[in-house]
Amino acid sequence: MLEATKLTDPREIQALAQPAPVASSAPIVNDFSITAATKNGSGSQTANLTLLRALFRMGIPVSGKNIFPSNIQGRPTWYTIRVSKDGYIARSDTTEIMVALNPETALEDHNNVAPGGVFIYADDIKMPLHRSDLHYYPIPVKEMARQHEADPKLRTYVANMVYVGALAYLLGIELGEIEAALKFHFKGKAKPVESNMRVVRAAAAWCAEHLTKTDPFRVERMDSTRGLMLIDGNTAAGLGAIYGGVTFAAWYPITPATSIADALNEYLPRLRRDPETGAPTYAVIQAEDELAALGMAIGAGWAGARAMTSTSGPGISLMAEFAGLGYFAEIPVVIWDVQRVGPATGLPTRTSQSDILKVYWLGHGDTAHPVLLPGSVAECFEFGWRAFDLAERLQTPVFVLSDLDLGMNQWMSEPFQYPDQPMDRGKVLTAEQVNATRGFARYKDVDGDGICWRTIPGNESPFAAYFTRGSGHNERANLSERPEDWEGNMLRLKRKFETARQLMPKPIVDLDPEAEVGIIGFGSTDPAIREARALLAQQGLRTSYLRLRALPMNDEMTHFLAAHRRVYVVEMNTDAQLAQLIRLHSPQDAPKVRSANKSDGLPLTAKWVSAAILSQETQR
């Protein structure tokens, strides 16, 4: 039925028969998905982000998911924009409007359009067009790019603006908002805005002249995004860290975490120069690898800086030894893990939640770490600053587990809340305090919360110094191999972890007193779970929802489990990792815990979540 597609002579395209348009039904307004299928490195991201922001500026709830390859140039990439009048922003598993610019995937893309959908394609792609249930719009993309861009090197980039113009015409996206979005993208630079707009206008005009709209899809201005922003989680994380007073960051390039460091490098020079001296109040170092990145951050945290690093799975693996040292030597440091698919190199440009078990216990021996689980870009910002307070309060590495979807895609959000409490620098003794007692015991639990007092290098008291080591030590930080010293220290660290349990952000619980079924999730799956609950409710299944925001878990989890007969743990990994942790946390409720887990590299959809739960409910 299908033959391989390839670029062909325009004359062949002329020979292709246009399919008969499907009879138009009632208009479908602000409720569909658009997918642009292009080649990586062709500049399509500018077109996609422009479309996303233009729709957002029209007051319509949107979300954008970039499904891209681990490649610089030439491999297929897809960008899906979901337009949802109801405000659902999870990935949709259907595409109603496909824009096909990549000959390599055009047939597959064509087959993936939902029945009744739209297929917009570059007219130089030879397509055996055969579906009677689609609306076809061939566009002379190359020809228009040639006409509007004298520089052949820029033509590929400009070609993407052709589909922006075509969609503007076909869907009714306001050209003024497209221009505003381009201004945002190019940071107000007039020249690229104008050259891109020229193509957009020309393409829209060409479509108006040559195409007859037969499909039912439209956008209409709404008022649902007023006061909201569009931002990615990694930028939010970087900003959060800056408002949390980060003074030292070390990192090593890795997808999908690199843009956290990018955000630091973009905003720190603007926000964090000493107003009196002009000197930077920060240092960001690109390390030689992730071992060094965490080593530097630990050295800085030990010496009193607010120190962080950011990485993804493979980097986390390399950091394991240092994570154990940080735990045992009790050094504050913040580690962001923007998760991607593993094991091994895995799928570096696809999302997952498969590091939760590893990160929680990262290190050899009896380690356990507080882990923050942001579920939105706003929480990426909030945990960006709060993580430093927790790390310095608890004197331990604090992990923040984001993922590629949350970190690298654009999300609508309320403006971030400025930190509502002053920085907590934790238990630090001054020179006067140490002098008064003529010394101190670095690892003595004075207050009963497992957290000891520390001094910071540069403290001028002759009694302030101590020797930090990863080997066994007694309360005065001296080397000790005495069994009671070792055990006492480890048990005190467990007490400290109990303190952490109380300090970590509580889960967000939406309790339906009538519901027998509970859903537990964390991180970027939140929109899919919310939408799934609505779908389940339509099917007559009422659910409660607990969104976990941190490890270790506390009583809220216990109560939630107790309040339901069956609890489904939704997560993006193959081993149902969080479900396993929950069973460990509440053994008495372990039989209630079921899994709705999936890992294929793509963000979960509401339809999948609801089906995964319903199928288990009906099998009962």
Place this chain on the structure above:
Amino acid sequence: MTVITNGSAAANQRPANVNAIGLAKADYKGLESTLCNGCGHDSISAQIINVCYELGLRPERIVKFSGIGCSSKSPAYFLSRSFGFNALHGRMPSVAQGALMANHHLIGLGVSGDGDTGSIGIGQFLHLIRRNLHMVYIVENNGVYGLTKGQFSATSDLGQELKHAGVNEFPPLDLCHLAITAGCEFVARSFAGDPKQVSEILKAAFSHRGTAVIDIISPCVTFNNREESTKSYSWGKTHDERVNDFGFVMSQEEIQVEYEPGEVKEVEMFDGSRILLKKLDGSHDPTDKDAALRLLREAHDNQLFITGLLYVNKSRPNLAEVYHLGDTPLAYLPESKLRPSPESLQAILREMM
């Protein structure tokens, strides 16, 4: 070898048992060593104590760093009033970089070994040098793993025999040559059995602007002290060839000795201190990088044990200078300097709308 005496006016007026900042030698001591009797590392520790005392460095300003191994245990045995960080095996450089960027007023003193630096830690060692972190980096080089009882390291001699490990089939790395190649601007080699030379080199190293690497051959009396080993006491004593002879003059001191014009070459250090090099026949000029590399290569090829100041320069800015750090250390900046205003956040968020 010293061509000057400590002759500053201040030194003449203070009590004999304290230094320029009024501290006694005991204020620089550490815990009792647990290394083997006669270990070269202990004599280096003794020189660290002497030098810090003589230079009048405030112990509270010094931060000790080390990795893992016998050498890396030794920071517990000197400068108890200094903070110390015994890090991971081979990872001391990264920890030191973080700590000394957090507080660039601290004086960094790293002690590592040949396994810690040359084997597991060679990457971090070279990258530390590339970034030119301001610190003194001592390699206590005995050509063997002591704590794990006698395995070869990256500096073990080709053909070296050890009781359990057998014969070493691989050539040694020359840490000094590598350091110069990586951009180090203070590179010296010494011998733990020559405390005076260790002392003069160490004094000069503390005056250096960036990373100062001192490779000190420090015999392991338990596992690698056989006569034929180039890391043994007897080899060192019979084969040590000093490539130059020099003395160190602190910045506030006056030169007290007379010398003939042309007899001494003066090298000014970054902090105003000076090194006075005796111009002996054929003595190595440590400001000549090519000569230093050539010398090291020849010594390496012929298994010669050369010691002295191999290379010194002060042209490269150190890491804190590259980052233009202000006067207040990052670690001591108050919240008012660290958390930008609510208005600034609003302005940024508006741009995202």
